Amino acid sequence: MEDIAVVGIANLFPGSTQPDQFWQQLLAKKDNRTTISATELDAQPTAYYGKKGESDKFYCMSGGYIRDFIFNADPFSASGLDSGYLDQLDALNKWALYVTEQALQDAGYWGAPQLQQCGVILGNLSFPTQSSNHLFLPLYHHVVEQALQQLSADNFKLANFTQAKAVPAENGLIAGYPSALLAKAAGLGGSHFSLDAACASSCYSVKLACDYLYTGKADMMLAGAVSAADSLFVNMGFSIFQAFPGNNNHAPFDKASQGLFAAQGAGMMVLKRHRDALRDGDKIHAIIKGGALSNDGKGEFVLSPNSKGQILAYQRAYDDAQVSPRDVDYIECHATGTPKGDKVELSSMESFFSRYDNKPLLGSAKSNLGHLLTAAGMPGMCKAIWALNEGIIPATISLQNPISSKLGYFTAAQIPTETTPWPCKANIPTAGVSVFGFGGSNAHLILQPGNTPFVAKAQQVKAREPLAIIGMDCLVGSVKNLAQFKELMDCEGNLFTELPAQRWLGMEKNANLLATLNLQGAPKGAYVDSFDIDFLRFKIPPNERDCLIPQQLMMMKVADNAAKDAGLRVGSNVAVLVAMGVELDLHQYRGRVNLATQIAQSLQEQGIHLTHSSNRNSSPLPSKV
Numbered sequence: 268m269e270d271i272a273v274v275g276i277a278n279l280f281p282g283s284t285q286p287d288q289f290w291q292q293l294l295a296k297k298d299n300r301t302t303i304s305a306t307e308l309d310a311q312p313t314a315y316y317g318k319k320g321e322s323d324k325f326y327c328m329s330g331g332y333i334r335d336f337i338f339n340a341d342p343f344s345a346s347g348l349d350s351g352y353l354d355q356l357d358a359l360n361k362w363a364l365y366v367t368e369q370a371l372q373d374a375g376y377w378g379a380p381q382l383q384q385c386g387v388i389l390g391n392l393s394f395p396t397q398s399s400n401h402l403f404l405p406l407y408h409h410v411v412e413q414a415l416q417q418l419s420a421d422n423f424k425l426a427n428f429t430q431a432k433a434v435p436a437e438n439g440l441i442a443g444y445p446s447a448l449l450a451k452a453a454g455l456g457g458s459h460f461s462l463d464a465a466c467a468s469s470c471y472s473v474k475l476a477c478d479y480l481y482t483g484k485a486d487m488m489l490a491g492a493v494s495a496a497d498s499l500f501v502n503m504g505f506s507i508f509q510a511f512p513g514n515n516n517h518a519p520f521d522k523a524s525q526g527l528f529a530a531q532g533a534g535m536m537v538l539k540r541h542r543d544a545l546r547d548g549d550k551i552h553a554i555i556k557g558g559a560l561s562n563d564g565k566g567e568f569v570l571s572p573n574s575k576g577q578i579l580a581y582q583r584a585y586d587d588a589q590v591s592p593r594d595v596d597y598i599e600c601h602a603t604g605t606p607k608g609d610k611v612e613l614s615s616m617e618s619f620f621s622r623y624d625n626k627p628l629l630g631s632a633k634s635n636l637g638h639l640l641t642a643a644g645m646p647g648m649c650k651a652i653w654a655l656n657e658g659i660i661p662a663t664i665s666l667q668n669p670i671s672s673k674l675g676y677f678t679a680a681q682i683p684t685e686t687t688p689w690p691c692k693a694n695i696p697t698a699g700v701s702v703f704g705f706g707g708s709n710a711h712l713i714l715q716p717g718n719t720p721f722v723a724k725a726q727q728v729k730a731r732e733p734l735a736i737i738g739m740d741c742l743v744g745s746v747k748n749l750a751q752f753k754e755l756m757d758c759e760g761n762l763f764t765e766l767p768a769q770r771w772l773g774m775e776k777n778a779n780l781l782a783t784l785n786l787q788g789a790p791k792g793a794y795v796d797s798f799d800i801d802f803l804r805f806k807i808p809p810n811e812r813d814c815l816i817p818q819q820l821m822m823m824k825v826a827d828n829a830a831k832d833a834g835l836r837v838g839s840n841v842a843v844l845v846a847m848g849v850e851l852d853l854h855q856y857r858g859r860v861n862l863a864t865q866i867a868q869s870l871q872e873q874g875i876h877l878t879h880s881s882n883r884n885s886s887p888l889p890s891k892v
Contacts, residue, residue: 268481268587268588268724269540270556271480271481271539271541271555272539272540272541272543272553273536273537273551274374274537274539274549274551275370275372275374275375275376276534276535277365277368277370278646278649279366280530280646281299281300281332281532281637282299282636283299284336285369286653290649290650293632294661296664298635298664298665299636299637300330300331300637301329301332301334302328303330304332306334307332307531308499309400309499310499312328315499315860315864319506319511323860326511326513327506327512327526330498331529331530331532331638333358336361336362336365338353340353342368343452345378345454346451355398355435355438356434356448357495358396358495358531359495360445362493362532363391363449363533364448366535367387367535370536373537373550375549375550376487376537378454381486381487382456384457384486385453385457385488386455386484386489387453387488387489387490388446388459388488388489388490388491389445389459389461389462390461390468390469390471390642391445391461391462391463391493392494392640393441393463393849394441394496394497394500395441395500396495396497399438399439399854400854402438402439403851403855403858404854404857404861407855407859407861408865410777410780411425411862412424413777413780415866415869424869425865426869427865442461442847442849443848446461455489457479457488458485463641464704465705465706466601466641466643466703466704466705467560467643467702467704467710468641469641469642469644469645470558470648470700470712471708471710473490473538473558473644473712474560474710476488476538477490477538477555477558480540486540486543487538488537488538488539491533492534493533493642494530494531494639494640494643499857499860501529501640502529511526511527512524512526513526518663518665518666518667519631519663520600520609520629520666520669520670520682521666521667522670523668524604524605524609525604525605527604527605527637527638528604529638529640530640532642534646535645538555541721542721542723550717551718553714553715554714554715554719555712555713556589556590556697556713556715557584557587558584558587558713559581559582559587560708561576561709561710562707562843563575563577564576564837564838565838572611573611576707577615577701578619580709580711581699581711584713588713590713591693592620593623593625594692594697595699596628597627597651597654597660598627598628598629598630598699598701599630599648599700600701601631601703602631602633603638604633604634613671613677616672617672621674627681628682628687628690630661630662630663632647633646634663634665634666644702647702648714651698651700652714654698655717658696659688659689660686662684664684666682666684695715696715697714698714699711699712699713699714737833738830738831738832740824740825740826740828741825742798742821742824743762744763744764744792744794745762746762748828761793762793763792764791765791767796770789771789775788795817798824800820800824805827818850822845826843
């Protein structure tokens with residue numbers, strides 16, 4: 268495929284707001300991981316800190332956090348977006364706006380007419396944010412407070428650990444809205460969308476943006492990612508997976524490392540076809556020679572990495588780039604510091620690069636910043652680009668006792684712990700960047716320096732062909748399959764019903780609550796009341812205590828049925844693209860977790876003590892003492 272030029276770069280990482288600043292910190296072996304504060308958690312950390320395995324507690328207080336960042340809305344005034352409105356948006360949007368504007372400024376295209384042919388792809392985690400919580404937490408707070416008032420006294424007040432803030436409703440549009448906002452704020456006329464490929468999202472966005480340029484669907488693309496999810500939600504989740512280091516020891520490729528440190532941040536790149544960048548006299552940071560995406564397919568477990576999928580990404584990437592794996596000098600690895608993940612990644616590289624008798628140097632910036640989740644590849648790409656151009660490779664810090672690959676092909680000798688000259692194996696320095704995500708999403712990109720000579724590649728773009736729909740399924744309201752859907756269409760009926768009773772969870776009986784929320788009822792709709800799913804087929808343990816997300820289960824069911832209808836074979840080369848918003852019920856988790864500390868503090872402050880009464884009919888809240 269045609270080479271793609273990186274003509275603009277911006278970052279907002281823990282400890283740095285500019286790529287040059289980040290590079291200098293890498294050279295200085297700076298560790299920007301810190302202890303979480305109430306600002307990042309939106310609550311007192313000590314109230315939720317506990318032991319490994321303890322319910323509703325997180326057991327790691329360290330991570331990479333964005334601090335002292337001041338958002339400036341002035342650059343976006345020409346877009347018609349009100350500065351007061353932008354100031355009320357979540358950090359998710361502010362950080363993405365900042366790196367978008369900075370990347371376009373770096374490229375020299377901020378406010379330029381060429382942006383009418385520019386699109387944006389943003390990697391973004393579909394998790395609650397601090398501001399989206401403030402839209403939903405008052406609801407849970409109000410319900411519980413009223414229940415406690417009925418049990419104690421009308422003037423009982425429930426302590427509010429998270430002070431509710433008035434925020435725009437758009438803060439509840441977590442998944443797709445940020446990319447739409449970037450397009451409007453920057454005046455982009457091309458396609459825009461957000462994607463969530465878990466920790467591989469950043470390189471997924473870059474690879475897909477390259478495809479837009481390859482096919483001529485765009486003349487310029489913005490590609491990047493942001494990691495700005497609610498820290499309590501993230502920390503609780505990784506504690507449930509026991510992905511944090513129990514000994515607080517984290518270092519990629521280190522034998523003592525027991526897990527990862529989560530981090531926040533954002534990054535953005537401006538991409539153009541190489542020949543167009545040369546024609547327009549653009550500053551070229553680097554050349555993307557090619558890249559590839561893959562998925563593990565049916566593996567051991569959805570959270571377990573799989574060498575098969577990783578090796579497939581390598582092979583596809585070097586084929587796409589028309590670069591020999593023998594010529595790769597350095598790999599910026601995913602290397603999160605989790606024991607299994609790092610071992611599998613080393614094993615994958617051993618299996619692949621040993622075929623070509625090549626031992627590239629390896630490294631990871633995660634020991635400098637932590638794991639930026641959806642944005643994990645942005646520091647890696649930035650580090651690799653600066654290293655290519657400067658001719659040196661920064662150290663992988665905190666590495667004391669390196670692991671080796673399974674057969675000993677990769678050892679400590681390939682992981683520099685001091686700044687090292689670039690070991691060029693061919694005429695042009697070449698680096699690879701890997702990212703791997705939950706569910707087996709893999710991506711690998713091949714980069715060369717900005718001064719790489721232009722070589723006209725044979726154009727491989729195929730003429731667009733019409734697409735055929737060969738498999739379908741649906742689940743809409745009470746309609747369970749395509750046959751029922753056809754019957755509905757034939758009789759010109761509809762599926763509109765009242766909201767199922769279990770959706771209300773008793774709220775419809777609480778007149779005070781309905782009045783407070785200005786609700787008289789829910790509108791009729793095509794509500795899905797129930798559906799069946801084969802848990803064993805999808806390797807989901809049928810644990811009644813698990814609170815599974817209905818829309819994800821429903822999507823798995825219809826996708827599986829569509830694949831069966833199409834007669835797809837196991838292991839075939841099939842992409843899976845699912846359009847899905849954030850399930851707003853996720854906010855209930857924080858609402859529930861907050862309650863234990865809220866209730867305990869409230870009772871103490873208002874002089875109420877609990878008794879251990881054996882009478883189940885007695886009130887759990889006796890009168891005040």
